[in-house]
Amino acid sequence: MSTFMANANNTKREWYVIDATDLVVGRLAVQIANILRGKHKPVYTPHCDTGDFVIVVNAEKVRFTGNKWETKTYNHYTHYAGGLKKIEALEMLERRPDQILREAVRRMVPRNRLGRAQMTKLKIYAGPTHEHQAQQPKEFKLA
Template sequence: MSTYMANEANTTQAWFVIDATDKVVGRLAVQIATILRGKHKPTYTPHCDTGDFIIVLNVDKIKFTGNKWESKSYQTYSHYAGGLKITSAKEMLAKKPDEILYQAVKRMVPRTKLGRAQMSKLKLYVGSEHPHQAQKPVELKVS
């Protein structure tokens, strides 16, 4: 009896489409990170990329619970003196709406080469159109 270890030769990666309209950011990010990592499959292997591709539409229509639109902030630092920039969630939604969901998912995957490879399979779009029709993505219902 031996332990099954997945590798790139015996894994298949599917494409899924998620509509983010009126979805809570954190709850949606958990489900996306699980699928990107491949933890929803019985063939999950921690050191291999067994996850699927995800296309998220309407990321500009996501929502936060409570008072997070005003209180939540995003920080970037340029590594120069005085280079700290703090942006509120409401400003981020106006400037870069896809960055809100991207940052939420990014913090849920490993901070390694494998995590960066898994994040490259996440495709975020502001509208309801995407250029990945050739991959025949399946619509995924998330709660």
């Protein structure tokens, strides 16, 4: 008898859709990161990509607690001298509302090849529609 070890070849991938309306960014990002990594499955293996696909709709309607809309900043460095760019969360919501949630989830997955592969399974849309109807995604109930 041998121990079963899950890997990408013997893992069945599901598609889930999550409506982000009026959900707190950090708490939603934790749930999404767990689904992408596969931690909600009994065959979770830390060094393998056993996670599922996640579609997030209404990303423009997420919320922060406290006064983070005015105080939270997103930093980006252009690799030029003095190239540090800072964008406030409220301005990021106007420019690229999906990027707020994508950055929160990206910081919760591993920072290596595996994490980058898991992030490709995340599809975020600012509005209520998405283009993945053919995959027949299931509604994911957040705990």
